Structure formats: structure tokens, C-alpha cells
Amino acid sequence: MSSQARGPVISLMLAVPDAPAAARWYAQAVGARELWNLGSVIGLEIEGAPIFLGEPEKNGWASPGEVGTTTVRVEIFVDDPDSFVARAVAAGADGDDPVRDHQMPWGAHRQGGFFDPYGHRWLVGDRSPLSPHRT
Numbered sequence: 001m002s003s004q005a006r007g008p009v010i011s012l013m014l015a016v017p018d019a020p021a022a023a024r025w026y027a028q029a030v031g032a033r034e035l036w037n038l039g040s041v042i043g044l045e046i047e048g049a050p051i052f053l054g055e056p057e058k059n060g061w062a063s064p065g066e067v068g069t070t071t072v073r074v075e076i077f078v079d080d081p082d083s084f085v086a087r088a089v090a091a092g093a094d095g096d097d098p099v100r101d102h103q104m105p106w107g108a109h110r111q112g113g114f115f116d117p118y119g120h121r122w123l124v125g126d127r128s129p130l131s132p133h134r135t
Contacts, residue, residue, distance in 0.1 A: 012074060013041075013052040015063035016118045022053050025117060029091035030076075030084065047078060064119030073113075073121040081124045085112050088124075092117055099124070106133035 016022035019042045026032035026044060032051070035043035040055040051074075056063045064070040078084050082099045089095035099112030111125030 009050060011050040011052060012072065013054045014074070014118065014120050015056040015061060016053050017055065017063065017065075019053045019055050022118060025091065026051075026053070029088040029093060029116070031087070046076065049076070070119055070121050073123055075123045075125070077125055077127045077130055079127065081110050081112060081126055084124045085114055088114050088116070088122070093122075097123070104128070104133075106131075 014022075019040055020037070023032065023034055023037070023042045023044060026046075027034070030046055032044040032046050035045055035050070037043075040058040042053045044051050044053065054061075056066070076084070085093075085095060085099050093114040093116050095112075095114045097113035099110060101108040101110050103109075106128060109125055109128045111123060113121065113123040115121055
């Protein structure tokens with residue numbers, strides 16, 4: 001066991017109708033890599049960040065398709081948001097929000113977004129919000 005303390009890791013579990021098929025889509029669209037597979041629940045990582053897929057009807061919760069909206073947006077911060085979004089759109093995501101510069105108190109923040117085929121809202125930006133900024 002490491003003597004160095006580690007902070008918490010926050011992740012999401014996305015509701016999908018078919019976890020294995022969704023895992024394949026996320027691998028193609030956003031470069032997700034499988035960590036483990038329990039059939040109806042699959043652990044993935046995207047550029048080192050954990051994210052999980054689960055089939056709601058087998059695990060007791062609802063999907064965006066069932067409720068008609070999504071209540072959480074997936075925000076991911078990468079070195080190249082343009083390429084990340086373009087790859088997802090090429091794989092079938094609805095690229096409804098083109099990547100562009102947004103003026104923030106600390107300067108430009110490059111961000112855009114898409115809806116994945118399962119109804120989840122993704123916003124993809126550069127890493128600028130991950131540093132402390134005085135406003």
C-alpha cells in the first residue's frame with residue numbers, strides 16, 4: 001500500500017441499452033479503453049479518466065431516452081478538443097455545438113459539444129478550466 005495519500009476520483013455511469021455495443025462505440029468515437037466487463041456494466045477509461053456504462057433495465061435506473069432528457073452533461077478536458085469532437089461526430093455523434101473559443105475571465109477557453117447516440121450530452125474543452133484562476 002502506498003504511503004502517499006490520494007484524493008477521490010469522480011466518475012460517471014452512463015445509461016446505455018446495450019453495454020457491449022456502447023463500449024465499442026465509445027472506443028471508436030472517443031478512444032475509450034475497456035478496464036473490465038461484467039456484461040451489463042462495463043468500466044472504461046478515456047485518456048486516463050474512468051467512465052462506466054450500465055444497462056438501466058438490469059440495474060434499476062432510467063436512461064435519457066426513457067425520461068426524454070439528460071440531467072448530467074459529461075465534461076471532458078483534452079489537449080485537442082477539435083479532434084476529439086470531430087472523431088465522435090465521424091462515429092455518429094450529433095455535433096450540435098461546434099468547437100469555438102469562449103471568452104472567460106482567464107482568457108479564451110476552446111469548447112464544443114455533441115450528443116452521443118444514447119442521448120448523453122458531452123462538452124469537450126481545452127484544459128484551461130482545470131487551473132486555479134482569480135476572477
